[in-house]
Amino acid sequence: MNAILAERTNFTPLANGPDLARALDEANVPTLLAAYVHLSHNTDLLEQFAPHIRPAFSYPPTEIPDELADALRLKLRHLLTTGEGLASSEPSDALVQRIMSVTVGEPVDTEFVDLVNDQCGFRPWIDRSKLPDRPAPKAGFKVLVIGAGMTGMAAATKLREAGYEFVVIEKNPEVGGTWYENRYPGVGVDTPSHFYSFSWEIWPDWQHYHPHGADMQRYMTGVADKYDLRRDIRFNTTVEKLVWDEKSCTWTVTVRRADGQTEDLVVNAVINGHGPVNRPKMPDIPGLSGFKGPVVHTAAYPADLDLKGKRVAVIGTGASSAQLCGAIAPEVAELTVYQRTKHWVLYNPEIAHEVSEGMKWALANIPTFKEWFRFRVYWAAADGLFSNVLKDPAWEGNMLAVSEGNEMTRQYALGYMQQRFADRPDLIEKLTPDFPIFSKRIILDNGWFDALARPNVHLETQGIARILPNGIEAKDGSVFECDVIICATGFNVAQMVGNLVIRGEGGRELGEEWGAEDPRSYLGMCVPGYPNYFHTVGPNSAPNHAAGQNLISEAQVNWIIEALDRITEAGARAFEVEQDAFDAWNRKVDERMPQMIWTHPRANSYYNNSKGRVFLSWPWRLVDFFNATRRPEPGCYRLID
Missing domain, CATH: 3.50.50.60 (FAD/NAD(P)-binding domain)
Structure with missing residues (x-):
């Protein structure tokens, strides 16, 4: 059952008053259309709108005739205030796809339906707390998460949902990561507000369409409050060293507390969510x-x-x-x-626009509106822009x-x-x-x-x-x-382990293997020789074609918990990516990069190392990352008993 429709089983009509009138007048019209068709399954207006909606950044831009927009408002007002015309079932995948295509002004393939259902909250991919036949994690199996930024908070939320015992180590006195630390005047977010958030906590209260840093931090602390995340976070504590013990299949994690003393924590698995943009790089300038x-x-x-x-x-x-x-x-x-x-x-x-009061009301009160607006923003700011970074061999x-x-x-x-x-x-x-x-x-x-x-x-x-x-x-x-x-000189992105010492099997050291600027992994997460160590936002997992780090973080957390579940199901102790899978994946990435804009002769950025290798960017779409991280592929890993 569609989650939103389930919530509407006992539909309560909205008051036909000034709040609704203002919302219908001020809210984004293509999103009102999406909400109406989703709720009613009536496609007549959808097809009437189709010739008038154009893709983002098009010229001429989208221009919807006033009489068509007014007809939509009347129909949606009637549905919302009376319940008449409300469909009794969720829309089919075919209808969802048609709504997507019309409302963004270009074809959207069926391969995006699962992503949109999950990321827009229509039908979340999985809630492990509600799977009746899923084996419970082994008692005493403990996971340590480094960092309480976006990825660490996602990990904490989903680990608790999945029943894992865990602790989050955070060097700052509050959650937020990047948005706690960056407080310079004008600090803001490139990714639009209504997409740069967790799919399970789509917020209708953004003040701006692109959040200021304070807006983003307010969202993060609000999520921590709602999900009671702080009870499993140790603040003002820094991780210094991780050492794998092959006999016990555990990591000994050395942390430094606020009092300056060190402490060793023994855990079964580590999720490193410290991210690549928390190590400021000062310029090397004489004087x-x-x-x-x-x-x-x-x-x-x-x-x-x-x-x-x-x-x-x-x-x-x-x-x-x-x-x-x-x-x-x-x-x-x-x-x-x-x-x-x-x-x-x-x-x-x-x-620079503030979200109007009518738009906020629509986001908070019109069923499916905030979910469809999130899709619209995702398309305009992310995968809808992917063609910009893919080389056309015929381009002359x-x-x-x-x-x-x-x-x-x-x-x-x-x-x-x-x-x-x-x-x-x-x-x-x-x-x-x-x-x-x-x-x-x-x-x-x-x-x-x-x-x-x-x-x-x-x-x-x-x-x-x-x-x-x-x-x-x-x-x-x-x-x-x-x-x-x-x-304003950025971060030391290429040295992805930062100051951490990470020692795996046989005493091998990850910082030495990656060096100062040449990290490699499997799906941006795993490296052979480091069982039960998951490095999120790692090599070649950044969505550099546009927005989407929030989606990458959620997808990696999903894959990691699936990997931990493989341990539980088999009664094993550890999960390790196979060397062959690691090598094959990196060959695939290397073979793909010549097709991407980042290897253009005139391209040079922090995505590349000094030898020109693109070590940071994910060379496919977000939907491809989403699909690749539903579960670990058989044959890509081994379990250690």
Whole structure:
């Protein structure tokens, strides 16, 4: 039974009052259409709307005739206030697929139906607490989770649901991970709010369509409250070392408590959810340590740093810099931004918009509306964009794109830049990249271009020669005297074990095997020689074609618990990926990468290591990752008795 329909068995009509009227007037119309067809199974309006809905970022954009939108509102209002026309069963997969295709303006294949049912909460993939024949986890089998960010919180929620004993070790005093740590002015999320959340906790209360950092942290703490996650989390505690014992098939995990003392915890399995973006990377620039004023990194931004009226230098022009500069430019006396590499910038008019009260009401009260809006956002921000990163072998247009669709997106971004800086050809020249769009992380404009156009802001592209005690000297000899230096220089992503010591079978050490920048794994999680160790958000599992880290985290947690269940079912003690499966998987990834935009001759980003190997990116769609992580494939692993 569809979970939402089950909740509506005793349908209670909504009041036909001003709240509903406002919601119908302000809510996203294609999503209202999806909700109406889902609830009624009436496809007449669906087919009438089909010619008018176009894909995201299309030109001309979607333009729905007023009389058609009004007809939809009338029909949906009648259904919601009377219950008349409400279907008595869940929609078929064929109808779900048709709703998806029409409401995003392009064909959506049947292979997406299971993902949408799960990720939109219509029919969650599995609730292990409700499987009557599932063997209970062995008493005393304990799992340790590193980190209480998005992946760690997902692991905690699903481990408890599955009946596993576990503990989460978190270095900070609160949950949230990235969104607890990153507090610089303007901090926000590229992924739209209504997708960047757990599929089992779809929130109708977002204040913005793209959450500010504080919004995201509020969501995380709200989830921790609702699911009582903190009772299994040890805060202010840092994991330092993991050592595998082959005789007992256990990991001894050395942690350092808040009092500075170390403690050894013996557990059966480890889920490492510390993520790749919690190790700030400071720039290696001569003289930096000798600067007399504050030098800060965006990921460790002091709460009491006052920039009003100050002369500020920002190093870097990636996403963090763009967000920061947009926020601080109006209040600082002078701002010089040092550009190391150019970035493509896309404009989504929703990024700065607050969610209207009517839209919030629709999300909270109209059945299936928030679920269908989540699908719409997923498609526009994730798999609907995948064609941008896949090379078309027949493409002969130019060296700045990899396909016709990718060229269209580039032209969209270029046109936006030229329109914004029509009177600043100097900025257009400085900002226009010479590589395909999506070959490195894009920036969503939320004040970045406004900041660059201000008279108190200067974009320096000459490079930095050295840091002086009172400022920064560029390579052309010019000096910007400043009071504060802010480093928006990203993270040490490639060294995925961070400072952890991880010793597996025979004393082998994972950090040594991966080295500083060449990690490899099976499905971004497992490495032979390290039984019962699961490294989430690992090599080649990042959805770099667009949004979707939340989906990756959920999918990996699902696969890991399935792996633990294989241990339980067999009465074994440990799970280890086979070397042959590991090797075959990495060959598959290596064979795929030449087809992807990230191996374009002009592509160079933190997705690649110094030898050019793309170690970070998942080279398929999110739906492919979802399908690949439903359960461990037979033959890919061995169980240790």
